[in-house]
Amino acid sequence: MLIKRQTILNKKMTIEPQQGASGLSFGKPGGSWGYVGSSNCGSMSVGAGADWDTRTITPTFDPNSLAYGVASGCGGHDQPWDTYCFKIRLYMGGVQVAESGYFPYWGDSDTATYIRAAHGFRALSGSQTCKCTVHNYDTVSRSFCVAMGTGSGGYGMFCVAVGSVKC
Amino acid sequence: MRIRVPITGTVKDFNPDEFARDGIGVYGDDGDPIRVDVDLGHVSWRLVSIDLENDEAEIEVAPDEMVVELRPGANPASPKPDEIVARPATEAEKLARLAEASVRAEHARNDPSRRRLRKLPEHVRSFQQVKHLRPRWR
Numbered sequence A: 001m002l003i004k005r006q007t008i009l010n011k012k013m014t015i016e017p018q019q020g021a022s023g024l025s026f027g028k029p030g031g032s033w034g035y036v037g038s039s040n041c042g043s044m045s046v047g048a049g050a051d052w053d054t055r056t057i058t059p060t061f062d063p064n065s066l067a068y069g070v071a072s073g074c075g076g077h078d079q080p081w082d083t084y085c086f087k088i089r090l091y092m093g094g095v096q097v098a099e100s101g102y103f104p105y106w107g108d109s110d111t112a113t114y115i116r117a118a119h120g121f122r123a124l125s126g127s128q129t130c131k132c133t134v135h136n137y138d139t140v141s142r143s144f145c146v147a148m149g150t151g152s153g154g155y156g157m158f159c160v161a162v163g164s165v166k167c
Numbered sequence B: 001m002r003i004r005v006p007i008t009g010t011v012k013d014f015n016p017d018e019f020a021r022d023g024i025g026v027y028g029d030d031g032d033p034i035r036v037d038v039d040l041g042h043v044s045w046r047l048v049s050i051d052l053e054n055d056e057a058e059i060e061v062a063p064d065e066m067v068v069e070l071r072p073g074a075n076p077a078s079p080k081p082d083e084i085v086a087r088p089a090t091e092a093e094k095l096a097r098l099a100e101a102s103v104r105a106e107h108a109r110n111d112p113s114r115r116r117l118r119k120l121p122e123h124v125r126s127f128q129q130v131k132h133l134r135p136r137w138r
Helices: A002-010 B016-022 B091-109 B121-133
Strands: A016-025 A041-046 A051-057 A060-077 A086-092 A095-102 A115-127 A131-138 A144-146 A158-166 B001-008 B010-014 B025-029 B043-051 B057-065 B066-070 B084-088
Touching: A016 A051, A016 A060, A041 A051, A041 A131, A051 A158, A060 A086, A060 A095, A060 A131, A060 B016, A086 A115, A095 B025, A115 B016, A115 B043, A131 A144, A131 A158, B001 B091, B010 B121, B016 B121, B043 B091, B057 B091
Parallel strands: none
Antiparallel strands: A016 A158, A041 A144, A051 A131, A060 A115, A060 A144, A060 A158, A086 A095, A086 A131, A095 A115, A095 B043, B001 B057, B010 B025, B043 B057, B066 B084
């Protein structure tokens, strides 16, 4: 038994993964939208059953890459407080790999939990689009309130980040 | 909890080697991505694998951790912001959310009007040849 154990310990381990592609995009979402009055949120109308593309990256992955991605957004809806329609989606290589829970009502200042995130992983190779979208599950168009922070600088935080290892 | 849900979209390519690695292996059209167009309720999920024969995906579902509700006495039609409160969901509520997601998924799978994947026969043939290779670690 001792010999066997020593043999195993002497074996050279070669499982350290090599670094692969990575990409990050964050900030204000694309598209035409604007501030709501002087408040600290912007507004975007999202069609029934539609995706609103907020951030997109296109990293190039080596063959045999395993990629991990995360998409997140900060905001809410301005419908009645008990309406639930918006979720974050993460797409990698033209496939939805994850979805978040519902965004809350924008006026729900007590909870301060406006951030929703989705994360997942898959094998990828070549140049692939990875994106963060806001999906409206309702049967009518709804307004999504984009959290901007205070002041004209604002943040409008949406993010998609992807990293990969060759394995 | 893992459940099966219908998927829609357009298949652009299928890579058997990558399927053997991740259980997905498929690439969608960016203009019509492969996606789950089913509202599963108060849960989040991540993709585990894709079944190109049946146009379904296996997903890992987790319940939302918080419940939003009104304080006692608040007017449901026009509550003030400080009357809307959040609290951690109980275990029973989390189980109910998972059960509801499962019911919604099953309903969508049995919907005869559901939109199918647009794919080429060679994608399905290639999938059939390697489907037994789905990685067990997923």
